[in-house]
Amino acid sequence: GQQVMQIPQYQHVQEGEDFTTYCNSSTTLSNIQWYKQRPGGHPVFLIQLVKSGEVKKQKRLTFQFGEAKKNSSLHITATQTTDVGTYFCAAVGGSNYKLTFGKGTLLTVNP
Amino acid sequence: GAGVSQSPSNKVTEKGKDVELRCDPISGHTALYWYRQSLGQGLEFLIYFQGNSAPDKSGLPSDRFSAERTGGSVSTLTIQRTQQEDSAVYLCASSPRQGGETQYFGPGTRLLVL
Numbered sequence: 001g002q003q004v005m006q007i008p009q010y011q012h013v014q015e016g017e018d019f020t021t022y023c024n025s026s027t028t029l030s031n032i033q034w035y036k037q038r039p040g041g042h043p044v045f046l047i048q049l050v051k052s053g054e055v056k057k058q059k060r061l062t063f064q065f066g067e068a069k070k071n072s073s074l075h076i077t078a079t080q081t082t083d084v085g086t087y088f089c090a091a092v093g094g095s096n097y098k099l100t101f102g103k104g105t106l107l108t109v110n111p
Numbered sequence: 112g113a114g115v116s117q118s119p120s121n122k123v124t125e126k127g128k129d130v131e132l133r134c135d136p137i138s139g140h141t142a143l144y145w146y147r148q149s150l151g152q153g154l155e156f157l158i159y160f161q162g163n164s165a166p167d168k169s170g171l172p173s174d175r176f177s178a179e180r181t182g183g184s185v186s187t188l189t190i191q192r193t194q195q196e197d198s199a200v201y202l203c204a205s206s207p208r209q210g211g212e213t214q215y216f217g218p219g220t221r222l223l224v225l
Contacts, residue, residue, distance in 0.1 A: 092211035103153035
């Protein structure tokens with residue numbers, strides 16, 4: 001089945017530093033989604049990317065979909081303590097449209 | 112409107128007992144997923160229901176785990192003869208038409224097996 005590899009597994013930054021997490025697949029993806037899970041909470045949808053080379057921004061968050069539609073990244077500029085949480089990418093694979101999640105990147109921010 | 116709800120929010124049980132976890136998806140959503148998340152870990156896929164199709168049970172870790180979805184709406188995840196390693200948060204998610212769309216997660220059920 002579809003697999004997405006996400007790196008790094010953990011990232012600790014000082015408040016104000018930038019942060020990036022990457023999601024990679026060996027196969028072409030039809031689309032990719034990103035979710036955020038705050039500590040103690042449940043995953044919440046952030047965004048979906050569909051087009052090759054697509055870039056979308058949400059305030060300090062920038063999402064990119066690779067030209068080959070095999071990788072994606074989430075970049076946070078000038079992190080804040082409110083950015084703490086685990087960021088998951090997710091992609092569709094197979095004929096049953098099952099969404100498969102990466103293992104996530106846990107971001108901690110030192111104030 | 113109402114989101115995905117799960118019950119109970121917390122469940123403490125003794126090893127060997129059976130438990131039932133319930134998920135009420137968003138009304139009209141045809142796709143429903145169950146995941147398991149151990150402390151500090153990622154989302155472990157358990158089972159996926161899509162409309163009237165046969166469920167994808169490929170993630171169920173053992174035959175002690177089963178799930179059903181009645182009337183295309185409410186789903187119940189049953190764990191028989193619980194073990195301590197079953198302790199985790201069990202998350203349910205639904206999506207509108209097919210699984211590849213945005214998933215809306217419930218708050219989860221925290222299961223502790225003593």
